[in-house]
Amino acid sequence: MKFSILIAHYNNAALFRDCYKSLRKQTYPDWEAVILDDASSEKEKEEIQSIIQGDERFKFFENKKNSGVGFTKSKLIELATGEICGFVDPDDAILPTAIESAVHVFKQKKNAVLTYSRFMICDKDLNPIAPFKSAMQVKNGDPYFFNYPIQMAHFITFRKDVYEQTEKINPALKIAEDQDLYLKMYEKGDVYFIDDTNYLYRTHAGGISQNNNKEKSYDYFAQVVFNTMKRRNLISINGKKIPEHYSSYQEIFSLLEYQHGILYRIKKKISITLQKIFR
Template sequence: MKFSILIANYNNGKFFKDCYDSIINQHYQNWEVIILDDHSTDNSIEKIKEIIGSDPRFKLFENDNNYGVGVTKAKLIELSTGDVCGYLDPDDIIKPNAIKSAVQVLEKKKDIVLTHSRLAKCDEKLNILSEFKAAMQIPNGQKNFFNFPIQIAPFVAFRKDVYMKTSKINPELKIAEDQDLYYKMYEMGKVHFINQTDYLYRAHDGGISQNNNKKKSYEYYARAIFEAMQRRNLKKINRRTIPEKYTDPQEIFDLLEYQNKIPFRIKKKFIIILQTIFG
């Protein structure tokens, strides 16, 4: 099973050496790396070319303009040739067993379409600051699942052939394109949680989530949820009517606020236990 590591780069070439080293040190070696630069304005291309050299496992492409993360990440999948795909940002790293663990699950369990593990937030020098403790197994086959609160987070691996049967990532999403992907894969099969920390997320001034994008992130996240509700033909959720058109992100999140409450969380845990026992 070939694994395609997908890297969308924009002005992060200065951090790429750590990312590169973490890939080279993977215990599972049947992989390729597809890098797509989104028209960087720094010396990213030169830096990346210098690091990857002539290694044929690394393929570097460039956008002819700055199109944003939705377009770039969707195109990365199209450029890949692997059976399984997983995104890795050029300023982050993965631990040595990340790919092997995902592949082992996907080879063994054919009904699993996506795996996820746990990330840790790090400082600029990749010293761990905190672990994302909310990552966990989710209930499968639930029309009201929208990763709210967030439980699926990198490191994520997904079957390419299944993805190609979906409507694919919405290229208009500048942020929350990952949530859009998770929803669409979730609608196609089962999701499996690997209980280990595989992804080290580097927090720095140049990171997309650090650039005062909180409000935009909130809006795109709500839009991805609303589009999933439409695909699933939902008219109501928790006895509340879903709007026919998306206008206000808060309106969408208010519909899902019950999923933060204790009764829903108890019910969800019970469903997960039953699904774990009976498959």
């Protein structure tokens, strides 16, 4: 079972070497790394190609023009030749058994369409700061699951053939393209939580998802959630009508506030426990 590591790169070569080293340490042998550069500077592209030179498992491609992360990640999946895919950002890294543990689930669970695990928040030098504590097994087959608050996160891996049965990643997305992928895959089968820390998430000033424009991030995520509601043909949530058209992230996320309640969380925990027993 071949695994495709997908890397969307844009002017991040200075931090890529750690990512590269982590991939070469993988205990699972059958993998490729597909890098798609989104019109970085020539110096940046040359540095990436210099790092991967001599290792045929690494494949380098370029967008003709800067096209954004949604387009780039969608194209990366098209370029992948593996049965299983997983995204790794060029400034992050994965632990040695990350791929092996994911492939093990897909081999054992034929109904699994996606796996995810825990990630460690790190400083600019990849020194651990704190684990992402919200990661946990979610209830499968729930039309009202929108990964809000976020529980499914790095290290995400998925079956490429199942992805191709979805509407695929919206190429117009500049942020929240990962959430778009997760929710579309969730609708096609079961997702499995691997209770290990498999991903090192680097925090630094140049991180795309770490900028100060939080409202734009919320807005993109809310649009993904709204489109998911429409795709699932939902009319109302917890007695509240879903609007016909998207207006603001406040309106969309207000529909999901009930999921923070104690009673809801207790019921969810019971459902997930039963799911673990009978799956």
